[in-house]
Amino acid sequence: MTTYAIANLQVAEYHPDIAEYIERIQGTLDPFNGRFLVHGVQHEVLEGSWPGGVVVIEFPSLVDAHGWYDSPAYREILHLRTDHIPGDVILVEGVSEGYDPAKTAAAIRTANEGTSGQE
Template sequence: MTAYALAHLRPAAPHPEVFAYIEKIQPTLDPFGGHFLVHGSEAEVREGTWPGSVVVIAFPDLARARDWYDSPAYKEILPLRTRHIDADVVLVPGVPDGYDPAVTAAKLRAAAG
């Protein structure tokens, strides 16, 4: 099942190390089947607040997303970003093909009593 790495990046001044991080990230993703779905896009906020930009990277499954984030290649370039940009980063599994939210609602309703 597809999994995603999601990042909420807070605004920061441009820095040469951030440019280097962006230039070097794709080769760290390739061995794990990772590819960008969203990269640095400004969010159109409809509820709440969201200062900054969004990154979404898709992986074939959660194990490969974890393996990428923990890989020596990614760990080597990660400080190029973290020294200059505050972020929240999460790994989340997607839903299976044919997912029906009504089934989830029924399970939640039954569990709630």
């Protein structure tokens, strides 16, 4: 299942380590077939609050995403970002081809029949 590494990174002052991290990250992604989908672009907040920047990296699987994040090559450069840019990073699997949200809604209704409105 395709997996995405999603980061919400806070705005930070420039530091040379950040440029080095960005220079070197692709080399850590390549062995795991990771590729940037979103990086270094403006975003528009439609609901809630999302300060900072958004990064989305795609991997073929959760195993590949973990392999990248836990790899010695990535661990070697990770501090170059985390020492200067606070943020949150998650891994999330995508949905399968042909995903139908109506089926998910039906499953939720079925699982909760008889509980709606009861205290």
